[in-house]
Amino acid sequence: xxxxxxxxxxxxxxxxxxxxxxxxxxxxxxxxxxxxxxxxxxxxxxxxxxxxxxxxxxxxxxxxxxxxxxxxxxxxxxxxxxxxxxxxxxxxxxxxxxxxxxxxxxxxxxxxxxxxxxxxxxxxxxxxxxxxxxxxxxxxxxxxxxxxxxxxxxxxxxxxxxxxxxxxxxxxxxxxxx
Amino acid sequence: xxxxxxxxxxxxxxxxxxxxxxxxxxxxxxxxxxxxxxxxxxxxxxxxxxxxxxxxxxxxxxxxxxxxxxxxxxxxxxxxxxxxxxxxxxxxxxxxxxxxxxx
Numbered sequence: 001x002x003x004x005x006x007x008x009x010x011x012x013x014x015x016x017x018x019x020x021x022x023x024x025x026x027x028x029x030x031x032x033x034x035x036x037x038x039x040x041x042x043x044x045x046x047x048x049x050x051x052x053x054x055x056x057x058x059x060x061x062x063x064x065x066x067x068x069x070x071x072x073x074x075x076x077x078x079x080x081x082x083x084x085x086x087x088x089x090x091x092x093x094x095x096x097x098x099x100x101x102x103x104x105x106x107x108x109x110x111x112x113x114x115x116x117x118x119x120x121x122x123x124x125x126x127x128x129x130x131x132x133x134x135x136x137x138x139x140x141x142x143x144x145x146x147x148x149x150x151x152x153x154x155x156x157x158x159x160x161x162x163x164x165x166x167x168x169x170x171x172x173x174x175x176x177x178x
Numbered sequence: 179x180x181x182x183x184x185x186x187x188x189x190x191x192x193x194x195x196x197x198x199x200x201x202x203x204x205x206x207x208x209x210x211x212x213x214x215x216x217x218x219x220x221x222x223x224x225x226x227x228x229x230x231x232x233x234x235x236x237x238x239x240x241x242x243x244x245x246x247x248x249x250x251x252x253x254x255x256x257x258x259x260x261x262x263x264x265x266x267x268x269x270x271x272x273x274x275x276x277x278x279x280x281x
Contacts (some may be wrong), residue, residue, distance in 0.1 A: 012179075013179040013180070016180050019180035019182065019185070023189050027189070027192055027196070028191065028192065030193055030196040030197070030223075031196060033196075033212055033216060034196055034197070034200030034203070034213060042212060042258055046216070049219075053219055053222075056189075059180060060186070060226050060227060060229075060253060062226050062228040062230065062231050062240050062243070062246070064221055064237075064240055065222075065226055065240050065247075069247070072248075072250075073219070073247070074277060075267075077250070077251055079252055080255065080258055081211065081212060081215075081254065081258065084208055084211075084258040085208055086235065088208060088262065098204065098206075099203045100203055100204070100205055102202065102203070102275060103202075103203040105182045106198075106199050106202035106203040107203065108199050109198070109202065110196065110202070111195065113190050113191075113195045113198060114191055115194035117187075117188070117191030117194070117195070118191055121191065122188075122189040126183055126228075127232060128183040129225070129232070131181060132181060132183075133230055133233065134230075135229060135237055135239070136237075138219055139236075140237050143237045143238055143240075144244070145278075148241045148245070152245070155249065158248070158249065158250050159251065161252075162251075162252035162255045165256055166256055166258070167259075169256070169259040169263045170258075170259035170262045174265070
């Protein structure tokens with residue numbers, strides 16, 4: 001049985017449906033990340049947010065970036081953040097006020113920022129083609145290891161420095177040199 | 179809708195605004211770091227969307243997005259270890275209680 005080109009009742013394409021579902025999931029979980037009281041749940045919502053974003057990358061025809069998003073963000077960074085949450089939360093400390101006193105001006109500023117971005121996007125001609133382009137993985141690899149080989153190496157050194165710096169900063173300092 | 183660049187850019191803008199709100203409004207230092215991650219992801223979505231709709235950025239956008247991800251991982255490592263180091267001294271993750279210089 002062949003799948004029809006468009007959703008039967010609504011008359012819109014499957015890609016559009018997928019985009020809307022992923023966009024709703026992205027914005028919903030993003031809002032949960034910044035508003036929920038329990039910070040562990042914020043971290044789990046952030047993982048769901050990254051998952052929706054990986055779906056959007058796959059929809060945009062960048063499968064390598066989608067895979068890296070799952071590996072790096074959901075796999076590594078989220079786990080790092082959850083570990084840090086568990087190291088810094090004490091059971092005795094109640095989750096008191098979640099927001100600073102300037103939360104309402106911050107909300108107004110964020111809404112204004114979103115409006116400015118939307119207006120700018122709407123009034124600019126980006127020279128975009130009307131159809132999506134897929135980025136082939138072998139072309140990406142060739143570009144990464146030929147044209148961008150210097151940034152690639154610099155990022156490697158940066159990651160090494162960041163790991164060493166992280167270990168040094170988080171190391172417990174001995175008070176007496178014994 | 180999924181074939182227009184504007185939809186992706188506006189979506190990324192909304193995600194960036196959510197992240198900036200979280201960074202300005204939350205009290206917990208780790209919440210602020212999570213908001214920074216949201217903002218970085220919004221920028222990454224912008225880069226990938228441009229690569230998908232502008233012919234001249236087709237392959238380099240994926241490379242740039244991967245490099246941004248690596249830099250974000252480095253940022254998360256250093257940021258979280260700074261938070262843990264401060265927590266060890268002050269016994270609180272709330273940024274408005276880091277007020278030694280004000281007293």
